[in-house]
Amino acid sequence: MNNVHFSLDITGIFWNPIALVIIFAAIMILIFIWGRISFNRDYNEKTAQVKPFNSGNVEEIDYNVQSSNLYWGFRRALSGFYTRMIEYHDGDLNNYLKWMVIIVALCLLLVSGGFL
């Protein structure tokens, strides 16, 4: 193990993880000390300021935005792709094996055609 060095040799970036961790820890300590000196809590506990805010509900609620609705824009944009893909993954065993037979047949066509 005589040529082991502790950095990844990729040109163009600085990657020495021990130095990065030491710099990160030093910055964290500096921020912690500065925060203790100059930050102060200016919110009132036990009022509505600590509850989650969901776009202006007036009554008190105790849940977040449902995680299925987080990426609705992405899903709506690719809706054609998703309806096709979801109907492939529905659990039908025959279709699972059909795909393997199709791929084997395609590759055998490539072999007999002289490409492989």
Place this chain on the structure above:
Amino acid sequence: MGNYFLYVTVVLLIFIGVTALLYKKNLIKIVIALNIVESGLNLFFLTLAYRPGGTAPIFTLAPGLEELKMVLPTPQALILTNIVIGFATSALMLTLAIMTYRNNKTLDIQKLRGVEDHD
């Protein structure tokens, strides 16, 4: 010429087995189709090992060295192993099919989808 007949049988068996796997909906029929495929493979190895005019590959009471012609023994060992593996596989799959029937009251793979977690 006899060997070609056996190889055609192998291809037919594997073809029938794979077609039944792709188009049958009952869990037990899928296990039967898998057994047909494995039978085809066993026949393939058996046909590979055959040498026309050969005897069983046992040295005790074998004919003399001039007319000593034996079939290959290694694929026969593989066939025995494959039969045992096919037996264990079928036993496990049939047990799991029994449990599926007991929990879901159906053996039809179209009804057993059970995946309803996309919106």
Place this chain on the structure above:
Amino acid sequence: MIKHIPILLIAIPLLAAFMLPIIGRIGIKVRDLVVLMVLLTVNFLLFYIIPEVALNGKVMYYVVGAVDPSALHPESLGFPIRIVLKIDGFSLFMGIISAVVALSAFLYSQSYIKNDERKSYYQILLMLMLVGMLGLELTNDLFNFFVFMEVLSISCAALVAYNTEERHPPYAGYKYMLISAIATSFLLLGIGFCYAQYGSFNMDYIHSKMQHNLIDKMAMIFMIIPLAMKAGAIPMHMWVPDTYSEAPAPVTAMLVTASQASLYALFRFSFSLYGNPVSSVSINYNTLGWIIITLGVLSMFIGVTMALVQHDVKRLMAFHAVSQTGYMLLGVGVGIAVYAAADGGSSFNAYGKVAMTGGIFHIMNHAFYKGLLFLTSGVIVRRFGTRNLDKMIGLAHRDTFTAVAFIIGAMAIAGIPPFNGFASKILIYESVYKFSPLLSVIAMFVSVLTLASFVKVFYSAFLGPRRDDLIVDKSPLPFGMKAGMGILCVLVVLLGLFPDVVIETLVKPAVSALVTIR
């Protein structure tokens, strides 16, 4: 003694697996202690032969059943006649991954799986899974490979169906067994073609006599595509989410390693059977590389876009397993595509070898961080009683250890420094960019979507107000589960901070064991 290590690695867990029903009659603690000692012994033996096999480049052969286990060829015959085990760099690399993940999964399942009368069977099957994986990775004989692959498939399928009273696990076990049985049947067809051509099952002998004619190419297709199906490549991947979500959490961590054993076999057949052609006629490595690259890129993209819309936390992670397998296929596929390029090996030395290093290093990283993520998902499912992400909120208030472990796993899978995902992913990005820039751009986009879906899981399971009425299991986290997750956390962080130690020690010998021309 060191020359008997290849057979000891398979024999010790096998003996323990078959003695466990008798030892289990003595007591529960004795049984657990025996299994722990066996796993620690296997790990120790694998790490013990690192200096000899990986650093010195020596290949250990073991002829099973001979008087002298290192005598490969009997003097009178021209070809090997017994089953030969072989440990080279790549086998040792995969063996270490399997053994370490097995140890973490065992420590986790000590507390996760209830101690009823079926727990003995669970541990027997776990030992048999380890035997199957190690046997598959250490063997040099095609017939032996097929037998160990069946051992692995049967024990995995039985473990997937472990919770037999619920509705879905037995059917998931049936699906796994059917897919494995079809894959091994087609594999046996390919092995039969190879035997029919050359008369031996030994991989080294077939490699030295390989003629690359039409039947050999057909055999290669019959061997490689079913192995890709077992590893979870698109478009044969659909059994992966159904099966990984119904298994108990430590079993899923081991199933990831079992899929990677199939990936090992795929690379082993491409390089050690069909590589380094002695004649001028050979398979077209460019086409084979592009087939594997296409499977890899489709796996990456479709895996992660399907993972973004899942409601079920384990199904989401299973789709990510498919997607990360695409990275490994992409890396090694680029290596294969420039393997025998016409420029005399300069492009392979420039970026092909680095791509293969990245792809193979990604196997180790993926096993560790994906195992960690599945183990934390076990905690989440245990706490909330459901796998549905819409019904979970606020676990980080109670389980800080699990939240930290999940953050480490999620940042590792997204490729954020200083965790180990970054080290292998940047090797893949840099080298694939020189091959074809579009593939590298797709890989980076997939990495962004990976981070997005894990932010979704973290947001719904861990963040939010604390609601104790939704939590089903209020007991504190047992030590076994913490130990299992802790081992993998430490490995993820260490491999990210010191990637070059592992690359020089384990990955580069693995790549040079596979590639024998250059």
